Amino acid sequence: MKLESRNNQIAQEVIEIVEKYNFQREKLLQILEELNDSYGYLSEFVMKEVAKNLQLTTTEVYSVATFYSFLNTRPKGKYIIRLCKTISCVLAGKNAVANALRNELGIDFGETTSDGKFSLEFTNCIGMCNQGPAMLINNDVYYHLDPEKAVEIVEKYQ
Amino acid sequence: MVGHKIQILFSPAETGIALRLAIGKKPEDIIAQVKESKLRGRGGAGFPTGLKWELVQQAKGERKFVVCNADEGEPGTFKDRILLTDHPCKIFEGMAICGYAVGAQNGVVYLRAEYRYLREGLVNAIKKMKESNYLGKNIMGSGFNFDIEIHLGAGAYVCGEETALLESLEGKRGEARNKPPYPTECGYMGCPTVVNNVETFCYVPAIMTKGAQWFSEIGTMESTGSKLFSISGDVAKPGVYELAMGSTVDVVLQLVGAKDTKAVQVGGASGICVAEKDFNKPISFESLPPGGSIIVFNKSRDMLYVLKNFMEFFVEESCGQCTPCREGTYRLLQGVEMMEQGRCSIHYLHTLRDLAQTMLISSKCGLGQLAPNPFLSIIDNFKGEILARDRVARNSKKTPVVR
Structure with missing residues (x-):
């Protein structure tokens, strides 16, 4: 019963967002981005509701959701740390920063801490190549990192 | 002037002057001026900007669009980030001039998700330009309407390819389209569309105020400015x-x-x-x-390691739509790993080179067509170093040399 009422609430929220975009098919990406922001990820239920409201198949919505690396189809941590692994950041010392982050959080890249607070990921070039190593934590960018600085930044989010 | 630091984009310029000049002219004259400047697209492909605009202007369509490609994702590139941060008005002014020239009333900036933190500044810049009537309805009393919206990407390198970008703008997977038709004829929502790089738009105001001749005298014959x-x-x-x-x-x-x-x-x-x-x-x-x-x-860098980093990048960012790119990038990466382990015979290296050539010819979009570039150029330049490298320890019975 409890789950059902939660689902009803989500279904309502999905309708509100889809309505805001006038039920337009071409707004699917924005709709998914907003839902991804609200819930942290796009659950099967959310994708089905979006599909229903836009008169698409669930497969179509899923195919879009899984195409983009900033949309999650599985639960992720509250803060997603994306460390740039492209060559300029590597030359600037990305590997040491990666080790420090691993050690600090006790997880490997691709994993989420058990308290659901942090997900650790690598990302491709984020355009901070002159100030590497660099990382994004959700929408905030951090650069000129070294192991110490990186760990201190993460500490602020604890 | 070759080889000297110059300032076109980074020089301060009052917003609106170029736009006022432009809307006092006929659209055809603006296009002629951009053509005369020989400005070429700064996204990498170098298509002549004036010709692109002309194609859109002449294309039939009730609506036309101007799209700014701000999906800067090429490893090592961050110039657009600087322009988006420090000179957004130049970009928007360039887009408005383009809109007037081709007959479009809507502009869209496709901003990569990694630059989401820049969105607020861009939205504010648009707001200010609207307040000064450089954007919006009846711009400077000319009767020309032009509006710009910011569209956020969601993390996909391939969306920097113009047709993949348009697919993404339409809310779909960012998979490149078959060409022709080109976006100039059938772009965003099937309408004629100009897609230009951030930097390309930024040169337009300077060309309007200082003239095509001035611009074309900088640089080389085929690459002006x-x-x-x-x-x-x-x-x-x-x-x-x-x-x-x-x-x-x-x-x-x-x-x-x-x-x-x-x-x-x-x-x-x-x-x-x-x-x-x-x-x-x-x-x-x-x-x-x-x-x-x-x-x-x-000189301390291991070029095979560099190549591996690039090939891993392409394997991840290939959209998987066409076989040459999806399989090719993977095979080239595998080849690099074999070289690391000392398992790649010269015969197999030749096979990989053939594969790279095939990808160059047969991939559907720029991603797969260009992915072999680092492979071929790094191997060619450093073949001796790569062939003579100390192999990583391996069990020769389990992992034989590949021929």
Whole structure:
């Protein structure tokens, strides 16, 4: 019963967002981005509701959701740390920063801490190549990192 | 003027002057002026901007669109980030001039998800320009309407390819379209669409105020004007530099304080690796295509490791739609790993080179067509080093040499 009422609430929220975009098919990406922001990820239920409201198949919505690396189809941590692994950041010392982050959080890249607070990921070039190593934590960018600085930044989010 | 630091994009310019000049002219005259300047697209492909605008102007369509490609994702590129941060009004002014010239009333900036933190500044800049009536309805009393919206991407390198970008704008997977038809004929929502890079739009106001002749005298015959270079890697002063087209690699290296340079990757992961013997080559569309990214490697760097990093990038970012790219990038990466382990025979290396050529010809979009570039150029330049490397310990019975 409890789950059902939660689902009803989500279904309502999905309708509100889809309505805001006038039920337009071409707004699917924005709709998914907003839902991804609200819930942290796009659950099967959310994708089905979006599909229903836009008169698409669930497969179509899923195919879009899984195409983009900033949309999650599985639960992720509250803060997603994306460390740039492209060559300029590597030359600037990305590997040491990666080790420090691993050690600090006790997880490997691709994993989420058990308290659901942090997900650790690598990302491709984020355009901070002159100030590497660099990382994004959700929408905030951090650069000129070294192991110490990186760990201190993460500490602020604890 | 080749080789000297110049300032077109980074010079201060009052917003609106170029736009006022432009809307006092006939659209055809603006296009003629852009054509005369010989401005070419700064995203990497170098398509003549004036011709693109003309095609859209002449195309039939009730609605037309102007799209700014701000999906800067090429490894080592960050010039657009600087323009988006410091000179958003130049971009929007360029887009509005383009809109007036081609007959479009709507502009869209496709901003990559990684630059989401720049959105607020861009939205504010649009608001200010609307307040000054440089955007919006009846711009400066001319009867011309032009509005710009910011559309956020969601993390996909391939969306920098213009047709993949349009698919993404339409809320679909960012998979490249078959061409023709080109976006100039059938672009966003099936309407004629100009898709230009951030930097390309930024040159337009300067061309309007200072003239096509002035612009075309900078740079080389086929590559006029200046170019922004994002320079990173083993250099003392990394950053964005505005240089005349045709500047040589040597000049660039001197400027940024590079020492003991072994190789320079010009044009990012999909660009070309240049070794010392070619440092005297100019960076221009006639010689080394200027993608905007320059990554410098000093003599301590292992070029096979660099190549592996690039190939991993392509394997991840290939959209998987066409076979040459999906399978090809994977096989090339596998080949690099074999070389690391000392398992790649010269015969198999030739097979991989054939595969790279096949990808170049048969991939559907720029990603797959350019992915072999670093593979071929790094292997060619450093074959001796790669063949003679100490192999990583391996069990020879389990992992035989591949022929």
